Amino acid sequence: MRVGSRTGVHAASRLALAIHLGVAGLLAGSGVLQAAEVVGAVAQGTQRQHGLDFDIPAQALGTAVLAFAEQAGVQVLFDSQRLHGLQSSSLKGRYSAEDGLARLLGSAPVTYRFTSERQVTLTRVETLQDGALALSPTTISGHLEGHPRDWxxxxxxxVSQVTREQLDRNPPRHAADMLEETSGVYSAVSQQDPGLSVNIRGIQDYGRVNMSVDGMRQNYQQSGHQQRNGTLYIDPELLSEVVVEKGATSTMGGAGVIGGVANFRTLDARDLLKPGQEIGGRIRVTSGLGGRRNGTHFIGSSAFAIGTQAWDMLLAASERHLGDYDPGTKGGIGELRTGAAKNPAVSERVKNSPVAYxxxxxxxxxxxxxxxxxxxxxxxxxxxxxQVDYDDANMMNVExxxxxxxxxxxxxVRSQNFGLDYSYAPDNPLIDFKAKLYYVDNRNDQSTLQRGINPGYSIxxxxxxxGAQAQxxxxxxxxxxxxVKANYGLEFFYDKVRPDSSQPVPKGSAVSASPxxxxxxxxxxxxGSLFTRLDYDYDGWLNLNAxxxxxxxRLRGETxxxxxxxxxxxxxQxxxxxxxYDIDDQEGRFSPTFGLSVKPGVEWLQLFASYGKGWRPPAVTxxxxxxRPHGGGSESMYPNPFLKPERSTTWEAGFNIFKENLWFDDDRLGVKVAYFDTRVDDFIYMAMGVQPPGYGMAGIGNSAYVNDMSGTRFKGIEYQLDYDTGGAYGQLNYTRMIGDNDFCMKTAWLGGVTQPVKSGTGRRAVVTGMRPDDAANNATQCKAAILGSAEHMPMDRGTLTLGARFFDRRLDIGARARYSAGYSISDSANMTVSQSGVYPADWKPYTVYDLYGSYRATQELTLRLAMENVTDRAYLVPLGDVLAFTLGRGRTLQGTVEYQF
Known part of the structure; x- marks a missing residue:
């Protein structure tokens, strides 16, 4: 079921949970309905008499009650089966919990009774034939505290979610650290570049994955060595959560997307305002400690919010000052970039030297x-x-x-996001309208030093x-x-790319821009995109969607x-x-999606399958x-004005398990397993060794974006598990990628290769004309050298987190293990890596262990401690930037003080 807002997502999933627990109660009871639902997160210090801010549109009553529980911070107990077919009234504004619930129920035949400050019971009233009233009995079970990832x-x-709790356990230094506990998600990391590039199931770059901040697309891109062709700059300090939707979708955010959507949601006023308060805030400071600070000088943020019935405001600021760090020293690292294949001592030098810049x-x-x-x-x-200031650096061949x-x-770098959101949710189940206008300005003022004969320049x-959205x-x-739920709307975005450089334009160049x-x-x-999706739900156990x-x-420009x-x-001569080439291309395409889910007789198990088409047109670059990429030399980059859009076909099958009170009272188990298979036709990649039009030879230094002729596949299995007893908990995620790709291309990607026609022989021969070189124009090659993230399939990796809570859950301690299977193709004769790629896969397997702990000294003050890479393991993040070859951080100790008011 697709829901537009975070609250709605939680509500919809909790409604499904209420339904399946209700059926289980019917089967287990003795003629009496024993279904009960415990919903909502109990906020500390919630008081019924205080005014609370509500924003709940009219909808199915069961769903509305779930939203009320979350926004009021109370526990609502009700018989989910008895609320079928009832509609709520809309609730918007500031009310006490009791007044708000009364307004929400409206004229529905339901009574309520507060059994404590934090608990309310709903009972449906029925009229018997003799006019008397009958109350449907309800039995209560469950726990008080909510879990944000249950949905x-x-x-x-x-779908996966990174919660604020996960971000706080081990404070991220690089934005990519946020995603390490998310199955199916990778990032091409350079520790010397703070930018984040999200890879979902092996797919990234040029909008294949919609990286967005509060729904605003981050389409910034600058060409380098093809590790990241799409970069997001975000400080984790200002985030409340990250939600990752995988695969093609027929809902908002899916235009031009074949890999998925990663939405980074920033703080809202409601994240800081406690129930009954109009003013709230948070101050957080993190620093490295002692001799293990390892370049963590300062990470800090402050946020302030004020809210009334009529308006609310949030102001927040964050800063992070990081220095050069020491990598881990234990274990092996790759050999090719360092030259250690011939001189093993080089590896030791790399591991025992700070990562400069x-x-x-x-x-x-x-x-x-x-x-x-x-x-x-x-x-x-x-x-x-x-705003981010950093140095651009490169790993040298030390040998x-x-x-x-x-x-x-x-x-x-300066990234600015301006957004205007509008919503209209009257007391009408047919209307839940949302619209957004936004503007994103990404700018990098870069200075480049002189290298060899190539002078320095600024660019x-x-x-x-x-962007515009409406749904x-x-x-x-x-x-x-x-x-039946119908979600429909439109979205539009327009990218305007405008580089500027002090580098001179070469004489006789075909373009007016510098190299x-x-x-x-x-x-x-x-x-632009128009979309619609229909969801049919029957009795909570069957869902069909299409x-x-x-x-x-439309793409315009000159090249x-x-x-x-x-x-x-x-x-x-x-x-x-x-x-x-004067380019003005436009094209359109329909892309359908289908889905099915069913609960096969047991309420804690859900089977699901989906099939969808996706479409991504080529980007400007x-x-x-x-x-010439460096302003000189033998390398040449060529355009391709005849690129075809990519077409994807994705199907997946999996199952969910969600069960409470499994082995202990109030424990909960969540499991998600999914197999996915994505085929991309006409996948666009940068091929090396192409042959340009005219007279000439194909060379490894000639590169151009081409469409893969062989069909590109990305498939694998994702595992995600979450178990919590209240006093102890564990989380596991693992990704298993399957297969590899052979990229095939037409060497003369534009055709037009010619040979001279001569009259005479030897030096006196005269060129009388040019003829097509049919052999060159028809030549194809596979497994050729390519540049880009798709050169290697992401390697298997996973994380395991185990923790325990003590002293009424004020103390939380735990450990995390991060594992990567590594990726390399070994040549036993040469004891190195042998393959045709320019940047051969050279990632060694590793396991890194982290420790963390937090203590809530008071309701306002929390102290945290985290040690990363306890065993000082030397490693490279999977799918990391092979050009930068920046090793992961060595043993690092960080402390955090957080004060909330």
Whole structure:
């Protein structure tokens, strides 16, 4: 079931839980309904008489009650079966818990009774034939504290959530650290670049994965060595959660997406305001401790919120100052980038030397202003700014140069997000409307140092994204047990890429941009999408859904190449001829999705399967990149104005298990297992060794984006488990990737390869014309060298977290193990890695252990301690940046003080 808001997602999943517990109670009882539902998270110090902020649209009563429980911070006990077919009234504004519940129930035949300050029981009233009233009996069971990730184990699809609690256990230094406990999710990490690039099931770059902040797309990209072609800059301090939806979707955020959606949700005022308070805030400071601070100088944030019945406001700021760090020293590391294959002593030098140029400074500011308007409307303005200063560096071949690190330049990144949200949720199950306008400005002012004969220069990479979204959800009650929910809407975004460089334009160039600027060329791309999805639910055990999306894009810009030919009528004399391309492409496509979930006789087990199509049109850089990547040398990048969009087909099958009171009172078990198989036709990748039009030879230094001719597959199995008894808990996730890809291309990707026609022989021969070189134009090759993240399939990896709580759960201590199976192709004869890739896979397996603990000294003050990499293991993050080759951090000790008010 798709729900637009976080609260709705929790409500929908808890409603499913209420239904299946109800059926279980019917089977276990002795003629009396014994179903009960415990919902909501009990907030500390909740008081019935205090005013609370509610925003609950009219909807099915069971779902509305679940939303009320979460927003009021109370425990609501009810018979889920008895609320079928009833509708709630809308509830919006500031009320006491009791007044709010009365307004929510409206005229529904339901009574309520507060049995304590934090617990209320609902009872449906029925009229008998003689006019008397009968109350349906209810038996209560369950626990008081909510668990924010429960909904993921009842959602019939592959979805994961990173909670604020997980972020607090081991404070992330790099943004990619946030995703290590998420199955199926990777990141091409360079510890010297604070940017985050999300990889879902082996798919990333150029919008294949929608990386968004509060629903605003982050489409910034600058060309490098093809490890990250899409970068997000975000400070984890300002986040409340991360939700990752995997695969193609027919709902908001899925336009032009084939890999999935990763939405990073920032703090809201309601995250800081305690029940009954109008003012709240949080101050948090983290620092490295003693001799194991390892470059962690300062990580801190402050957030302040104020809220009334009419409006609310949030102001927040964060900073992180990080320095060079020491890597781990135990275990083996890759050999190729360091030259250690020939000289093992080099590895020891790398492991025992600081990672130079890994320091950075990040400053972020967040502001939100929300207005509660008449007629159940809300308007919110938001602004997020993130500025990052860091050095660009490269790992040297130590065997040849004797130098570990080379500074290439420095970057000053500024990312700004402006958003305007509007919602309208009247007392009408047919209307739950949401709209958003946003603007994202990403800019990197970069300076590049001189390298060899290539002089230094400055360049500005800038991408502006303008976006609009609108959607509505309508719910239809077909009967007491069956409902249909329709979600439909549109989304649009427009990317404007505008590089600028001080580097001169070469004489005779086919384009007017400098070599540096033409690596991330100027261009415009717009994409609009209409979508709809229907969900049919019967009695809580059967769900059928079908969706349809229509995407259409337009791509505009100019590019060109310089081809070689001969002067006709003379002895062989080569000449360079510029060829320009004026690009104005547009195309559209329909993409359907289907899904099925069923509970086969037991309420704690849910089977699900889905099938979906996806479509991604080419990006500006893929189409128009051209020139020399370093301003000189033998390497050349060529455009491809004839790229075809990618078409994906994904199917998956899996199961959910969610059961409470399994072995102990109040324990809970959540399990999600899914097998996925994604095939991408016309997958776009950067091929090396292409042959340009005109006269010339294919060379390894010639590169262009091409469509894969063989069909690209990404498949595997994801495991996710969560068990909690209150006093102890454990979490496990593991990803198993299956198979590999052979990339095939047409060597002369643009055709037009020619050979001279000569009159005579020897030096006196005269060129009389040019003829097509049919052999070259028809040639294909597979398993050729490629550049990019798709060169290697992500390796298997997983995490295991075990913890325990003491002293009324004020003390929480635990340990985490991070495992990677590694990835390499060994040549036993040479004791190294042998394959055709420019950056061969050279990641060694590892297991890293972390410790953490927190103590809530008072309701306001919390102290935390975390030690990362306890055994000082040397390792490279899976799918890490093989060019930077930055080892993971060694043993690091961090302490955090948090004060809430």
């Amino acid at each position: 993921t184990y009842t959602a019939p699809r592959s 890994s320091g950075s400074v990040m400053r972020s500011r967040l502001a939100k202003l929300g207005l509660n308007l008449p007629e159940d409307q809300r308007l919110q303005l938001s602004y997020l700014s993130t 040849k140069t004797g130098q570990l690190w080379e500074k290439l330049g420095s970057s000053d 500005t990479y800038q991408t502006d994204t303008y 509505n959800t309508s719910t239809f009650a077909l009967s007491e047990r069956s409902t 540096a600027a033409s690596m991330t060329p100027e261009g415009d791309r717009a994409l 969706g349809l999306r229509y995407d259409r894009y 060109g190449i310089n081809t070689r030919t001969f002067v006709i009528g003379k002895t062989p 080569q000449v360079s001829v510029p060829v320009a 893929e189409t128009m990149i051209t020139g």
